[in-house]
Amino acid sequence: METGQDLGRALCIITGASRGFGQTIARNMSRLVKPGSVLVLVARSGDDLRALQAELAESEAGRVGLVVECVVADLGQPDGLEAVVRRSQESFSEDLDHIILVNNAASLGDVSRYVKSFTNMAEVDSYLSLNVTSSLCLTASILQAFPQCPGLRRTVINITSLCALQPFRSWVLYCTGKAAREMIFRVLAEEEPDLRVLNYSPGEERSLHSSLATDPTIRKSFSDMFAQGQLLTCEESCAKLMKVLLDDNYTSGAHIDIYDL
Amino acid sequence: MLDYKSSSESPTPCNKPTKMSGKNTTNRKTLGRGICIITGASKGFGRALAHEVFHLLEPGSVLLLVARSGTLLQELKEEMQSFTDKQQLVVHCVATDLSTKEGVNETVKVARQEAVNEIDHVFLINNAGSLGDISGFESLTDLEKVNSYLSFNVSSPLALTAGILQVFPCRSGLRWSVVNVSSVFALQALPSWALYCTAKAARKMMFSVLAEEEPNVKVLSYSPGPLDTDMQEEIQRLTGLSYRLFPCQESAAKLMELLLDNNFASGTQVDFLEV
Numbered sequence: 001m002e003t004g005q006d007l008g009r010a011l012c013i014i015t016g017a018s019r020g021f022g023q024t025i026a027r028n029m030s031r032l033v034k035p036g037s038v039l040v041l042v043a044r045s046g047d048d049l050r051a052l053q054a055e056l057a058e059s060e061a062g063r064v065g066l067v068v069e070c071v072v073a074d075l076g077q078p079d080g081l082e083a084v085v086r087r088s089q090e091s092f093s094e095d096l097d098h099i100i101l102v103n104n105a106a107s108l109g110d111v112s113r114y115v116k117s118f119t120n121m122a123e124v125d126s127y128l129s130l131n132v133t134s135s136l137c138l139t140a141s142i143l144q145a146f147p148q149c150p151g152l153r154r155t156v157i158n159i160t161s162l163c164a165l166q167p168f169r170s171w172v173l174y175c176t177g178k179a180a181r182e183m184i185f186r187v188l189a190e191e192e193p194d195l196r197v198l199n200y201s202p203g204e205e206r207s208l209h210s211s212l213a214t215d216p217t218i219r220k221s222f223s224d225m226f227a228q229g230q231l232l233t234c235e236e237s238c239a240k241l242m243k244v245l246l247d248d249n250y251t252s253g254a255h256i257d258i259y260d261l
Numbered sequence: 262m263l264d265y266k267s268s269s270e271s272p273t274p275c276n277k278p279t280k281m282s283g284k285n286t287t288n289r290k291t292l293g294r295g296i297c298i299i300t301g302a303s304k305g306f307g308r309a310l311a312h313e314v315f316h317l318l319e320p321g322s323v324l325l326l327v328a329r330s331g332t333l334l335q336e337l338k339e340e341m342q343s344f345t346d347k348q349q350l351v352v353h354c355v356a357t358d359l360s361t362k363e364g365v366n367e368t369v370k371v372a373r374q375e376a377v378n379e380i381d382h383v384f385l386i387n388n389a390g391s392l393g394d395i396s397g398f399e400s401l402t403d404l405e406k407v408n409s410y411l412s413f414n415v416s417s418p419l420a421l422t423a424g425i426l427q428v429f430p431c432r433s434g435l436r437w438s439v440v441n442v443s444s445v446f447a448l449q450a451l452p453s454w455a456l457y458c459t460a461k462a463a464r465k466m467m468f469s470v471l472a473e474e475e476p477n478v479k480v481l482s483y484s485p486g487p488l489d490t491d492m493q494e495e496i497q498r499l500t501g502l503s504y505r506l507f508p509c510q511e512s513a514a515k516l517m518e519l520l521l522d523n524n525f526a527s528g529t530q531v532d533f534l535e536v
Contacts, residue, residue: 078404115419115471116426119369121362124416125408132463133407136455140401167469167528176415179466183459186450191398253450 016105109173189253295382301389305490309509331356393456472528
């Protein structure tokens with residue numbers, strides 16, 4: 001395998017793949033993995049996933065043998081998580097040499113509310129479940145399903161944010177979730193030295209922040225805009241992510257921010 | 262142990278560093294006439310905090326001790342009784358499970374009942390916490406186990422802090438202090454400790470956001486150091502490691518000193534081992 005040119009013959013699992021940054025990652029990955037690779041696309045929205053699957057099947061990569069699987073699942077539910085692991089195991093074959101897990105699925109939470117408004121524990125639980133727990137348990141499950149073995153590279157990516165490092169007023173859930181997630185993957189990097197762990201910050205918070213600075217009243221609609229992927233500088237940011245992966249000389253576990261590249 | 266004096270300086274505004282009064286050390290600062298809430302108060306560091314704090318509260322203050330064990334809380338209350346009676350401090354034991362919303366709501370309810378009294382300081386110490394599974398990353402495949410851990414260690418202190426903020430809205434003349442009992446592992450990743458590190462990192466961020474939002478609330482993330490608690494006993498048993506532990510009282514006293522001196526920037530983390 002030529003290093004720096006492609007990501008090998010890979011099984012690549014991408015959460016939140018149906019739109020926004022996850023969708024962009026799927027498209028970019030499809031161009032960087034060798035024929036015979038498998039993409040496992042995960043999201044809750046079946047229609048969007050299947051549309052992406054069709055698009056990729058008809059793409060150049062699809063025509064030379066990229067397999068694209070869709071798993072419509074809620075990763076906050078045990079059966080959702082199991083479905084992803086099972087499909088990944090079923091899709092694996094011995095000639096694959098790279099497992100790539102992209103923890104991208106996330107939600108913004110209500111960025112118009114302050115700490116003092118979060119008196120409802122269940123609301124916070126629910127947010128943490130989607131944004132923190134599901135990425136931890138999915139990663140642990142996938143690593144268990146695909147243990148270290150010679151000839152198999154394993155890469156785990158966490159889509160993080162400046163918000164993992166810096167507090168922003170009225171963004172408590174988002175910052176807390178990102179800080180928690182980033183730590184999960186830092187611990188993982190310390191614990192598993194043979195694993196490549198990339199905490200990649202695509203720079204979404206700057207477009208969020210600059211928009212908020214101009215019009216604080218649009219905070220409420222941000223969750224929707226975020227979910228639709230309208231706030232992310234997707235292509236450019238994803239291209240940089242792919243380069244980091246191809247170059248493969250980042251420090252495992254370190255916070256890699258698009259603006260530092 | 263600090264001596265209690267009946268006269269004291271008036272409470273200082275949250276963000277200004279307190280001036281030390283020169284060579285005479287007769288200035289005994291206090292925590293004012295406050296409502297002080299300590300979670301996880303039945304054992305370990307929380308219990309030591311209770312023992313430190315009651316000396317620093319003025320007559321008319323209220324101390325809420327929150328933990329699951331009513332028995333242990335009652336014992337603690339009795340240990341302090343002669344002093345608290347003499348100094349007119351009211352002590353409430355709130356025996357409840359803070360991993361549940363009922364527990365959080367119960368605590369807020371008791372605090373609300375005390376809101377009728379005139380107080381000049383609201384002081385919340387988010388101490389309750391748990392170790393979680395430290396056997397390694399691959400044992401963390403169970404959603405319920407991880408959700409449950411995050412609920413107790415992250416959601417609960419957020420909801421409790423929010424609830425108490427609602428009961429005692431910021432106003433001028435009201436000093437507001439929040440302590441997050443943190444850890445060096447809020448900042449540093451430790452292999453096999455994903456749950457603990459994650460929750461501590463989450464809490465550190467959560468309380469940092471609070472500091473950004475509320476200039477009238479003084480927020481301190483305090484890393485108490487390795488203490489002689491049941492949690493450390495468990496850690497040493499599980500890991501086979503043995504290292505120096507500090508007495509809870511010493512770290513609790515240091516925290517009180519930090520709060521009285523009030524020289525830290527709101528939202529920062531201070532470590533017992535570094536002060």
